[in-house]
Amino acid sequence: MDNMDFTFVREVLPFWDELGIAEQSLLRDRMIRLDFEAGMSVHSGGDCSGLVIVKRGQLRTYILSEGGREITLFRLFERDVCVLTSSCIMKNITFDIHAEAEKESEVYLIPTEVFRQLDEANMAVKSFTAEIIASRLSDVMWVIEQVVFMSLDRRLASFLLDLSSIEGSMDLPITHDAIARNIGSAREAVTRMLRYFQSEGMVALSRGRVRLTDHKKLQRLASG
Numbered sequence: 397m398d399n400m401d402f403t404f405v406r407e408v409l410p411f412w413d414e415l416g417i418a419e420q421s422l423l424r425d426r427m428i429r430l431d432f433e434a435g436m437s438v439h440s441g442g443d444c445s446g447l448v449i450v451k452r453g454q455l456r457t458y459i460l461s462e463g464g465r466e467i468t469l470f471r472l473f474e475r476d477v478c479v480l481t482s483s484c485i486m487k488n489i490t491f492d493i494h495a496e497a498e499k500e501s502e503v504y505l506i507p508t509e510v511f512r513q514l515d516e517a518n519m520a521v522k523s524f525t526a527e528i529i530a531s532r533l534s535d536v537m538w539v540i541e542q543v544v545f546m547s548l549d550r551r552l553a554s555f556l557l558d559l560s561s562i563e564g565s566m567d568l569p570i571t572h573d574a575i576a577r578n579i580g581s582a583r584e585a586v587t588r589m590l591r592y593f594q595s596e597g598m599v600a601l602s603r604g605r606v607r608l609t610d611h612k613k614l615q616r617l618a619s620g
Contacts, residue, residue, distance in 0.1 A: 400429055401451065405504065408449055408475050414520035422513070428505040432497035439495040446507040448478045453501025454562075458494050458577075467543060467580030469493065470535040471562070479511075479528050543580055551579050552589050553618040556599070556608060566608040575606075 402424065406412045412420070429451075432438055438455055439445050448455075455472040472478055478495070514521045542551055555578060559568055572590060576583040590606065593599045598614050600607040608614060 400424075400427060400504065404451060405449065408477060409524070411518065411520035411524045415514070415518060419514055419518065422510060423506065426507055426510045428507065430503045430505055432501045432503065434497055434499050436497050437494070438497055438501075438503065439493070446505045447511045448472070448495070449504040449506070450474055450476045450478075451502040451504055453497060453503070454499040455495050455501060455503070456498050456578075458496075459492065460494065461580075465580055465582075466494075466577040467539065468578040469539055470532065471498070477528055478532065479525060548579075548581060548585060548589055549592075550618055550620055551581070552586065552593070553598075553614045555579050556606065557611070557614055557618055560608055560611075566611070568606045568608070569604060570606060571604050 405423070405427070415423070430438075432453070438448070439457075450472045452474050455476075455478075457469045457472065457478065458466045459469060460466055472495075511521075515525050516522075542554070546554075552575070555575065556568065559570065560566055572587045573583045575590075576586040579586070590599060590601055593614075594601050596610075596613070598608070598610045598617070600609050
């Protein structure tokens with residue numbers, strides 16, 4: 397397909413050299429390139445889109461509660477692969493996962509029927525799928541542990557530190573509402589906690605921004 401970087405695909409998919417000529421041709425013919433602006437939906441709930449490979453950019457995966465509250469599960473960066481956006485590939489997936497572009501992103505998509513065909517016929521693909529699923533489920537379990545067992549102040553401190561590491565900056569362009577959606581909390585609770593952080597000298601707040609002012613203190617809080 398035009399505009400597809402198959403050198404990149406071969407590097408990212410460790411099973412490429414284990415595929416037969418017909419299987420490689422199938423991937424070349426059926427793989428799709430998709431471009432997303434920041435904020436656009438990449439995958440919605442129970443849609444069966446396929447296996448996602450991030451060529452560039454940044455995606456956020458999350459789940460929605462019955463009340464509409466979001467909880468971020470994990471992020472996908474350049475060269476990351478995700479199969480949890482294709483629940484119909486895997487048996488016994490009983491929750492819907494959403495994905496959105498946090499930054500302008502270029503994504504390669506292997507349609508579900510193509511990936512399922514490869515997974516059923518090729519042990520190298522099956523092994524790769526199992527490894528990816530195990531890795532992502534580990535991420536999900538870590539998030540669940542945070543939500544269930546970690547207090548809001550620790551979760552918030554941990555989130556701010558993680559975001560600072562991702563952005564490479566202490567000055568974070570993010571709203572209280574966006575923070576609440578990421579950590580699965582109410583905006584009002586996040587606002588109260590951020591104001592407390594500010595009173596303790598850990599952050600400085602301004603409209604649509606949070607600046608970390610005491611990184612070490614936030615680290616001590618996050619680590620408990």
